[in-house]
Amino acid sequence: xxxxxxxxxxxxxxxxxxxxxxxxxxxxxxxxxxxxxxxxxxxxxxxxxxxxxxxxxxxxxxxxxxxxxxxxxxxxxxxxxxxxxxxxxxxxxxxxxxxxxxxxxxxxxxxxxxxxxxxxxxxxxxxxxxxxxxxxxxxxxxxxxxxxxxxxxxxxxxxxxxxxxxxxxxxxxxxxxxxxxxxxxxxxxxxxxxxxxxxxxxxxxxxxxxxxxxxxxxxxxxxxxxxxxxxxxxxxxxxxxxxxxxxxxxxxxxxxxxxxxxxxxxxxxxxxxxxxxxxxxxxxxxxxxxxxxxxxxxxxxxxxxxxxxxxxxxxxxxxxx
Numbered sequence: 013x014x015x016x017x018x019x020x021x022x023x024x025x026x027x028x029x030x031x032x033x034x035x036x037x038x039x040x041x042x043x044x045x046x047x048x049x050x051x052x053x054x055x056x057x058x059x060x061x062x063x064x065x066x067x068x069x070x071x072x073x074x075x076x077x078x079x080x081x082x083x084x085x086x087x088x089x090x091x092x093x094x095x096x097x098x099x100x101x102x103x104x105x106x107x108x109x110x111x112x113x114x115x116x117x118x119x120x121x122x123x124x125x126x127x128x129x130x131x132x133x134x135x136x137x138x139x140x141x142x143x144x145x146x147x148x149x150x151x152x153x154x155x156x157x158x159x160x161x162x163x164x165x166x167x168x169x170x171x172x173x174x175x176x177x178x179x180x181x182x183x184x185x186x187x188x189x190x191x192x193x194x195x196x197x198x199x200x201x202x203x204x205x206x207x208x209x210x211x212x213x214x215x216x217x218x219x220x221x222x223x224x225x226x227x228x229x230x231x232x233x234x235x236x237x238x239x240x241x242x243x244x245x246x247x248x249x250x251x252x253x254x255x256x257x258x259x260x261x262x263x264x265x266x267x268x269x270x271x272x273x274x275x276x277x278x279x280x281x282x283x284x285x286x287x288x289x290x291x292x293x294x295x296x297x298x299x300x301x302x303x304x305x306x307x308x309x310x311x312x313x314x315x316x317x318x319x320x321x322x323x324x325x326x327x328x329x330x331x332x333x
Contacts, residue, residue: 015044015186016149018051018091018140021068022058025075026209027282028194028202031250036153038080046086047147047314048076053091053098053139057132073303075213078293089310091143096318101135101142103325104168107175108138112167117160141165145180146318153186176328180321194250195243197226213293216283223279228271239264244274251281 017037025034040046050072052065059065069090081088091097113119116137122129144152144165152162162185169180195201196208203209210222226244231237239245239261249257260277263269296303326332 013044013150014047014148015040015151015153016047016049016144016147016183017153018049018054018143019072019076020051020055021065021072022055023068023204024071024214025079025212026202026204027212027247027250028196028209030079030212031194032155033153034076034079037086038082040153041082041086044151047089047149048081048086049089049091049094049143049314050076051091051143054136057130057136070300070303073307074293074296077296077303077306078289079212080289083306083310087310087313088306089314090307093307093311094146094314094318096315096322097139097142097146100146100318100322100325101139103329103331104141104145104172105135105138107171108135108168112164113137116164117157137161137164138168141168144183145169146321147314148181148317148321149183150181151186152183156187159185159187172325172329176325179325179328193246195246197222199227199243210282212286213290216290220279220283223282224272224275226275226278233270234267236267237264244271244278248274248278248281251278251285256281 015037017033019029019033037046037048050069052069055065055068059068073088073090076088077083113134118136119129119134122133140161141164144162152165154162162183166182169182173179173182196203196206197210198206198208200206200208211219226247228244242264245260245264248260252260260274
């Protein structure tokens, strides 16, 4: 089964990105045909600095490869390196109702806040649909907040198929398992929007300091605490094995400990967990030609499929002679 997902290069990845999405992409490459792209065209709705966008895009490739994306098992490429997707977007745009786009979350939220929404934000669900449909994708792993966009994609593809005959594969959403379970430094869901993230890569001493500053409640050390409702425990559980998690849970229920000890345990466990990925990223930084070769080869494979799908769609709707 062909799986597709994209990651916007709008900033460095954090723990929530990894456990909420990237780890499952890497797992899926073992059993599915994976296509993963860096969505630089989508990022244009928020990034206006060209050098920053280029650097973020390349950094995203480094991050994904370091975290375990295997180019012999999955196809990694940059969205804009497949121009067929942009042409397909226009074919889909001509049959997409305005009302469908007006109901999409990102547009509605920005309008509700009184912010200016440009045409890129308004129509990006159509570009997202083209991203998915261009590769005959069957399964799209997404967080719960993105399920609507897969439904929109299916609506757009279904309308095209109804008007012009069976052209597109209708994809299904695969809801990611842990997207809502990675708390940030303030206890809310980890998100760049809340400025409460912990980075995957960077200076380890600085990351450890961030962990040690995580907000906690004011209960006395001797008080017993319910581990499942505590965000420090939830973070520790991401990295520790079953015996370690059980021991930590027992300590919480017993009481008589300080949160500083838990923060240190989180820092130690997370450093050990990401040590191999951090070392691999340093190696990739020293071999950037290899990374570029991976992206070029991936774009070539992606274009082979996208060009076939685009030709099928153009023929169906009568574009070209």
